[in-house]
Amino acid sequence: MAGLLWDDVKDLFDPHTMGSLPDLRVPNTTVNDWQSLLDLIVERGWEHRHSEGDAVVPLPRAQTVLSRAADAECPELRVWPSDGVLAIFRFYAVDEIDFDVDLRELQGQERLDTLCGFLAAIGRCLGRPVLMDPEGDCGHPVLGFDVHTGRVTRLAEPQ
Template identity: 40%
Template sequence: MSTLRWDDVADLFDAQLVGSLPDGWVEGATTVDDWQRVLDLVLTGPWRWQVDGNALPTAAELAARLDEPGSERPPVRVEVTPEGWVLLRCLSVDSIDFDLNVKAFQGQERLDALCDFLRSVGRAIGRSVWVGAEGSTADRMYGYDVTLDSTVRRAERPPWR
């Protein structure tokens, strides 16, 4: 169950305001071991996943692809709800980045599922996990705060509410 209420964060799921694919990230520099813990979580968790029809790579395999010019780096698609996927992207072993489609996470039930995913990732690696507007990893709108062990809203309320 999420500690966020849909009515309190619905504005953060408006594609006109935050973009259709907001960016998510794990706070701080990460390691290959952090990536492996997240991949293990995806593999053993309740979610379906997909990597262009291939087997889930190990973190070491993802890291090796970063050193190969022109190598394919398909995202790991994690089905958080039947309609909503989180796309994990290995752009560097130093960061765990993802994006999601805000239109697929409308309503309390889907918000709860997303928050459960963020919380699970955060707890697995002992770090906060944030979501910001598309193209911005500087502004934390909401996410899992490891110090509070809770999902929280960080964005200011818009003036029109």
């Protein structure tokens, strides 16, 4: 199974046109999906750090973090699937897993392969699509993990 080639998608990784922090999401999720994601992070041994405000705290159960008080600060989970590649998850809502990556860290074939492997691991674990939208343009995915093909594919036409 061939992966994406950098030359075919590098326009989707241009921080000037896409925004440096594109929006990644897994739509239509549940608390169980969030917990599966947290379990996957631990199982894969991905370096991670969970924080609430300025305090770094142990990774909680999904139910605990998602049932916080409405006026509580939104927790943040930083995950490094490999050296130099960071994904930042925010626990905004139960029904959508939301995270960011920095396109400046994702230049070249090797980093593209890392991102695709990360998105595929999440998508396979949850049995759901993982979509990447331009920064601030949610609902217009340009790249994503397709559950039916088991691959990350380009979703937007080249410009």
